Amino acid sequence: MLTRVTYFSGKAVGSIRESPGISALCAATVATALVVLGSYVMGLSNFEQLALIWGRAASVAAYVDDKVGEPSWEALRIEVARRQGIEGVALIRPHEALTRFKARGSEAAALVEGVSEDVLPAVLEIRLAPAFTDLAAIERLAVELRTIPGIADVDYGREEFVRLQGLIEILRYGGLIGGLLILLATAFIVSNTIRLAVYARRDEIGIQRLVGATAWFVRAPFVIEGSLWGLAGGLGAAGLLWLVNTFVAPRLSVAVGDVLGGIEIRLFAPEVAIGIVVIGVVLGAAGSVLAVRRFLEVDL
């Protein structure tokens, strides 16, 4: 068994040495296809992160009951801040709320012209922890907050949140379908490129079959060769994404970060890199199996 593996590996490496141009072309094709796939996955991840940031920006607001006097507001803020999933709580006093509203623009200022700050309640502006992005969890938190004596109502922008969650779901499922389509296209392109390499060696395959080689004897070196092309392509693609992530992504984050809610753009993740390399190896091997199949019948 070991002898066979050594034999097939030797044949595969020998073939790569013999045709470095074709091997480089195959590896480059795999790398290109995987860069597209990796960029798509990372783009999707960034978009999802952006959606979550926007979701968290619509923070939870707890309205303090009118009957609770100003001296108790700070104690209430501390009480709320103790709850799990809450990163911070800011106390917005009525006059601050009014000032903020007026600052929105002249139309907003005109709207509250003559309104006394007494009619506005104090508000506890709650900032959620980064991992706290699930609507059901926020709903549970809202229910819990309403049970605290002194809290009159809790607003967490349910409708906006539901819309956002819908968007994230679309991104996830749409992304899955999109990812599968890109994967299929990648497999198709890789298989066709490998077919070119196999076509160049069809005579050898024909003679191997003539002297009694089984289909797997013919396939094995090509499968190893395809896996090596896939490995090289996968490592190349992961390396390229890492370079872009290291040198381009930080500048991109600075350039568009403010507009996009302070998002830190990431174009590389270790798990995506591992996935790319594994997909590269599998694509290379599977592409070789498919490409060799049509040349297995002897036509001498």
Added chain:
Amino acid sequence: MIQFFHVYKTYPGDVQALVDLTLEIDKGEFVFLTGPSGAGKSTLLRMVFCAERPTRGQLLVGGRNVARLAANAVPYLRRNIGVVFQDFKLLQRRTVEENVALALEVLGAPRREVRRRTYAVLKQVGLAHKIHQYPPRLSGGEQQRVAVARALVNEPQILLADEPTGNLDHERSSEIMNLLEAASARGTTIVVATHDLRLLERGQRVIRLDAGRLAA
């Protein structure tokens, strides 16, 4: 060793390559197959090594019915059949040794055994000194001897040769025929398809085909 029973081979377009062919070739026999171009000689040989299947009839090779042989059993049948072609069909980017060794490598023979037997058969065909040469650097006669060595290296029960001397002069043709006769003397069944009438004078059995049928 090889038995055709009412074998027909029809290609698309109703082209009949073999028509109701019945013949038997015994173990160790040396047979020439002759006839005009298109008589069905190559088709007959291709059927024996399973590159073609009969349209009708039965073909037994070494007791196995080729017409019903499963695709995954074909390689194992071919390991008992050596084939030599007019155009040699050598791998141009492989050395003489690698070309011949291929027939043993597919059997999974140990590397040392492969080298020993490859050297022995190349010595037998008089090419041991060219073991590391590449086919394009050899003459036509030498290339055909490499092809014969590849066909004989795993000591097949049957050797098929399709116009093996078609590209060679008389002297080189005689060398190739001597190698085939030597293999026959060791018990290998030899079937040679040829146009070369001089070869038919060597005294072996001659089967004539005409338009896919046995000629009188």
